[in-house]
Amino acid sequence: MTQLRSDAMKSNRPPTLVDVARVAGVSRATASRVINGVESVDEKMRSKVQAAVQSTGYIPNTVARSLVTRKAGAIALIISGSDGSAEQVLGDPFFGRVTSGVVRSLLPRKVHPTLVLADSDAARADAVSYVRQGKADGALLVSTHSDDTLPGLFVDAGIPAVLFARPGQDVPISYVDLAHELGASLAADRLVSRGCRRVVTIAGPSDVPAAQGRLNGFRQAMARHGQAYVPVAKGNFTRESGELAMTELLAAHPDLDGVFAANDLMAAGALQVLHDHHRAVPTDVAVVGFDDSEPAHFTRPQLTTVAQPVEEMAAEMARILLTHMEDPTLRPTSVIFDPHLVPRESA
Amino acid sequence: MTQLRSDAMKSNRPPTLVDVARVAGVSRATASRVINGVESVDEKMRSKVQAAVQSTGYIPNTVARSLVTRKAGAIALIISGSDGSAEQVLGDPFFGRVTSGVVRSLLPRKVHPTLVLADSDAARADAVSYVRQGKADGALLVSTHSDDTLPGLFVDAGIPAVLFARPGQDVPISYVDLAHELGASLAADRLVSRGCRRVVTIAGPSDVPAAQGRLNGFRQAMARHGQAYVPVAKGNFTRESGELAMTELLAAHPDLDGVFAANDLMAAGALQVLHDHHRAVPTDVAVVGFDDSEPAHFTRPQLTTVAQPVEEMAAEMARILLTHMEDPTLRPTSVIFDPHLVPRESA
DNA sequence: CTGAAAGCGCTAACAA
DNA sequence: TTGTTAGCGCTTTCAG
Numbered sequence: 001m002t003q004l005r006s007d008a009m010k011s012n013r014p015p016t017l018v019d020v021a022r023v024a025g026v027s028r029a030t031a032s033r034v035i036n037g038v039e040s041v042d043e044k045m046r047s048k049v050q051a052a053v054q055s056t057g058y059i060p061n062t063v064a065r066s067l068v069t070r071k072a073g074a075i076a077l078i079i080s081g082s083d084g085s086a087e088q089v090l091g092d093p094f095f096g097r098v099t100s101g102v103v104r105s106l107l108p109r110k111v112h113p114t115l116v117l118a119d120s121d122a123a124r125a126d127a128v129s130y131v132r133q134g135k136a137d138g139a140l141l142v143s144t145h146s147d148d149t150l151p152g153l154f155v156d157a158g159i160p161a162v163l164f165a166r167p168g169q170d171v172p173i174s175y176v177d178l179a180h181e182l183g184a185s186l187a188a189d190r191l192v193s194r195g196c197r198r199v200v201t202i203a204g205p206s207d208v209p210a211a212q213g214r215l216n217g218f219r220q221a222m223a224r225h226g227q228a229y230v231p232v233a234k235g236n237f238t239r240e241s242g243e244l245a246m247t248e249l250l251a252a253h254p255d256l257d258g259v260f261a262a263n264d265l266m267a268a269g270a271l272q273v274l275h276d277h278h279r280a281v282p283t284d285v286a287v288v289g290f291d292d293s294e295p296a297h298f299t300r301p302q303l304t305t306v307a308q309p310v311e312e313m314a315a316e317m318a319r320i321l322l323t324h325m326e327d328p329t330l331r332p333t334s335v336i337f338d339p340h341l342v343p344r345e346s347a
Numbered sequence: 348m349t350q351l352r353s354d355a356m357k358s359n360r361p362p363t364l365v366d367v368a369r370v371a372g373v374s375r376a377t378a379s380r381v382i383n384g385v386e387s388v389d390e391k392m393r394s395k396v397q398a399a400v401q402s403t404g405y406i407p408n409t410v411a412r413s414l415v416t417r418k419a420g421a422i423a424l425i426i427s428g429s430d431g432s433a434e435q436v437l438g439d440p441f442f443g444r445v446t447s448g449v450v451r452s453l454l455p456r457k458v459h460p461t462l463v464l465a466d467s468d469a470a471r472a473d474a475v476s477y478v479r480q481g482k483a484d485g486a487l488l489v490s491t492h493s494d495d496t497l498p499g500l501f502v503d504a505g506i507p508a509v510l511f512a513r514p515g516q517d518v519p520i521s522y523v524d525l526a527h528e529l530g531a532s533l534a535a536d537r538l539v540s541r542g543c544r545r546v547v548t549i550a551g552p553s554d555v556p557a558a559q560g561r562l563n564g565f566r567q568a569m570a571r572h573g574q575a576y577v578p579v580a581k582g583n584f585t586r587e588s589g590e591l592a593m594t595e596l597l598a599a600h601p602d603l604d605g606v607f608a609a610n611d612l613m614a615a616g617a618l619q620v621l622h623d624h625h626r627a628v629p630t631d632v633a634v635v636g637f638d639d640s641e642p643a644h645f646t647r648p649q650l651t652t653v654a655q656p657v658e659e660m661a662a663e664m665a666r667i668l669l670t671h672m673e674d675p676t677l678r679p680t681s682v683i684f685d686p687h688l689v690p691r692e693s694a
Numbered sequence: 695c696t697g698a699a700a701g702c703g704c705t706a707a708c709a710a
Numbered sequence: 711t712t713g714t715t716a717g718c719g720c721t722t723t724c725a726g
Contacts, residue, residue: 014479016703027713032705040711062480063413064703068718072410074461074482087658090447093440093641100437103464110473114421114461117450126457132361133409135421268645294440298615298645311434363719374697379721387695411719415702697726702719709714 015056024052035060066134075321076136077102077113078127080143080150086119089144093294094310098142098164101314109322113140118150128153138325140164140317146207160324162317166209166334174324174332176317180210181217183306183339187260187288188221190304190347194286196258200231202245202270204262211237214262214290231256235266239295242269250277257285258347264289264296264305271299271346286347301345308339362403371399382407413481422668423483424449424460425474427490427497433466436491440641441657445489445511448661456669460487465497475500485672487511487664493554507671509664513556513681521671521679523664527557528564530653530686534607534635535568537651537694541633543605547578549592549617551609558584561609561637578603582613586642589616597624604632605694611636611643611652618646618693633694648692655686 021031026045033041034049052058066072077099079086089095102113114136118127127150131139138160141150146168154161155173163175191199201218204211215232222230233248235241242261246269249256259274261267267289271281279285281301289296292307316335324330368378373392380388381396399405413419424446426433436442449460461483465474474497478486485507488497493515501508502520510522538546548565551558562579569577580595582588589608593616596603606621608614614636618628626632628648636643639654663682671677 017705018703028704029706029713030711033712036705042711045712059476059479061414061703062482063410063419064718065705066410066718067408067414067703067720068705070718076459077462087447087451090443090450091440092443093438096437096439096443099462100434103437103462104434107464107470112423112461112463112477114459115424115446115450116459117454123454129406130459132406135409294641295645298642300647364721365719375720376697376699376722377695380696383721389695392696408719411702412721413702414704414719415721417702695726698724700721700723702721704718705716706718707714707716710712 014061015058016061017058019056020049020052020058023056024048070134072135072137073111074136075106075111075113075318075325076116076127076131076139078116078118078139078141078143078150080118080124080127080141080148082145083120085144086117086123089119089142094291095142097310098314101311102140102318104311105315105318106322118143124150124153128157128159131159132157138162138321140321144208146209158328160321160328162321162324164314164317168207168209172332174320174334176313176320176335176337178210178308178313179336179338180213181220183290183308184214184217184260185221186306186339186341187290188218188225190288190341190343191258191260191286192222192225192227194258194282194347196286197227198253198256199227199258199260200233200249200253200256202242202249202259202261202266203232203234204237204266206234211262218260235262235269237263237265239265239269239272242266243273244269246270246273250274250279259285259287261287261289264291264293264303267303267305267346268295268299271301271303282345282347288347292342296342296344299346304344304347305342306339307342309337313337361408362405363408364405366403367396367399367405370403371395417481419482419484420458421483422453422458422460422665422672423463423474423478423486425463425465425486425488425490425497427465427471427474427488427495429492430467432491433464433470436466436489441638442489444657445661448658449487449665451658452662452665453669465490471497471500475504475506478506479504485509485668487668493556505675507668507675509668509671511661511664515554515556519679521667521681523660523667523682523684525557525655525660526683526685527560528567530637530655531561531564531607532568532571533653533686533688534637535565535572537635537688537690538605538607538633539569539572539574541605541629541694543633544574545600545603546574546605546607547580547596547600547603549589549596549606549608549613550579550581551584551613553581558609565607582609582616584610584612586612586616586619589613590620591616593617593620597621597626606632606634608634608636611638611640611650614650614652614693615642615646618648618650629692629694635694639689643689643691646693651691651694652689653686654689656684660684 021028116127118124142164151167151171203215233245235245289303289305292305296303368375463474465471489511498518550562580592582592636650636652639652643650
């Protein structure tokens with residue numbers, strides 16, 4: 001290497017703190033203080049340093065900073081799920097909304113989320129070690145299935161983490177979630193107020209807490225309305241499973257006049273089957289979905305559904321993580337959001 | 348999985364290379380060599396070090412490593428667009444597919460993309476400085492509008508970057524893209540082979556290169572088929588604009604029998620309007636969309652459309668970036684992918 | 695093939 | 711308030 005003693009032009013290497021200090025005629029420490037906004041610096045030196053920063057085009061090397069502060073100034077956004085499911089999750093607009101909320105909430109702090117997939121045991125181990133390596137100070141966890149081991153791994157490792165949705169297992173960890181029961185009761189109220197008397201429901205997988213909550217909430221609300229028994233068919237949140245479930249329910253209960261599906265995709269499938277069976281929606285049968293996702297806009301008739309404030313939930317999740325990163329002694333918290341009904345055509 | 352910490356009484360701090368070296372009875376240098384897979388290490392020392400890594404539970408501190416190697420081992424996935432548009436982009440499943448492809452392609456190398464939004468001038472500056480700080484070795488750029496300044500900024504800064512879609516401005520930068528003209532000609536062929544003789548098209552914004560390509564390609568293909576003139580209405584890729592455009596075209600050309608829309612959303616809008624005007628699809632009017640996005644599945648009739656291999660394109664984009672990061676002297680390359688027709692019901 | 699030593703760029707005691 | 715002095719944990723010449 002050539003010697004870069006002369007400060008006339010050292011264009012090759014990006015300027016470092018020593019360059020700034022030398023140009024400003026102060027010590028590295030003082031330069032550092034100014035750059036980090038430490039109050040107790042003389043105003044004259046401060047402006048000299050700031051000028052030097054300008055003239056040198058100095059950009060702090062966050063890697064070096066991280067090494068000593070032991071803070072990465074970064075967080076991981078982890079998508080967890082069963083083997084190979086991450087692709088599916090990413091393709092779901094729902095995840096995009098989560099990301100959007102997270103990013104928006106992080107923006108003012110200038111921290112950016114790093115996407116880590118954890119849809120296999122190897123990937124899960126990788127995710128944990130990713131954080132352990134010091135590449136992130138905390139983790140945001142979006143997982144699909146309830147027997148996910150990741151929350152436990154993070155708790156054990158003492159890494160700040162917040163979940164989107166209540167953990168399936170009993171783990172002391174912070175999370176945001178939706179009042180699924182309340183959402184389901186909104187759907188029930190709607191159906192009943194339309195005059196539906198023989199209502200059925202298409203539930204999600206019973207190992208998914210959200211699906212559980214929606215089913216329970218719906219049953220309880222219908223019971224309050226006087227319908228003690230609600231026939232259930234189980235789906236797995238796909239459109240096809242919704243079609244299957246609807247077909248089944250129609251066969252067993254030909255006189256049904258209302259359907260609550262635990263998500264929009266299944267509701268869309270139900271709509272299709274009802275159409276094929278020449279049941280007019282909403283006059284013969286009313287249908288309510290859940291999530292207010294894309295498909296809800298594209299069904300005919302358009303789907304009445306229960307919406308969750310995904311972006312706000314995600315933003316809150318990020319906010320919680322930030323506070324827990326600042327003060328790791330904080331106890332786990334949870335914030336539950338209220339859903340609301342989006343009345344469209346199907347009910 | 349339950350790995351107890353070794354008896355050696357080092358504090359609660361995670362083990363470092365010196366710990367490994369001490370346990371293995373070698374120097375830090377040798378330990379480092381083994382950990383980094385340097386060949387020229389005696390087999391005996393190698394295994395001693397490996398054993399020490401096991402027993403200490405050592406995890407390399409990538410931050411320290413980065414400081415000396417000057418490589419972050421990370422890349423940024425930058426979403427650029429007009430002010431505030433990033434939210435929209437993230438909500439689009441299309442972006443999820445891009446992410447999915449990127450992540451999948453990066454997985455074997457254990458690098459994870461960091462999401463950076465650049466939907467304002469401030470955010471764009473932030474994005475550049477993010478990379479300059481050394482937090483990422485390169486950037487993947489997904490931008491919506493063609494007059495994006497970000498590609499230029501990266502080129503000027505000498506930062507390896509690859510775009511999804513050809514740059515709107517003339518910038519020497521690598522990119523992946525779709526053969527939009529070819530895709531449009533696929534649509535034209537389909538329409539013509541169905542017997543359509545009076546074909547119209549709903550184009551996208553003329554400042555978007557992809558929209559340009561689709562329009563040009565469609566015109567040329569129709570010309571080859573003998574229809575010299577193709578009436579055009581311009582939309583902005585939204586469903587509403589598709590409805591507007593279709594209404595307009597229907598008024599001006601009541602006898603039209605085929606429509607090519609530059610994306611699915613506009614095609615869905617067109618379908619709606621045709622339905623309202625009691626034109627049967629595909630018997631009276633055939634409709635072809637573009638993108639094979641979610642909505643294409645939910646229209647009735649289901650939309651015949653042109654699909655692009657988004658995940659593969661994204662994966663290739665990541666691959667290109669990786670090679671350019673390894674060898675920064677490489678010239679910009681581009682890879683153009685072929686679309687294919689997805690025949691469904693509407694044409 | 696191995697080890698000693700010199701930093702990478704920065705912050706944080708501790709003095710002055 | 712400022713400067714001096716140590717490192718953070720790791721890689722990498724350079725001798726041996």
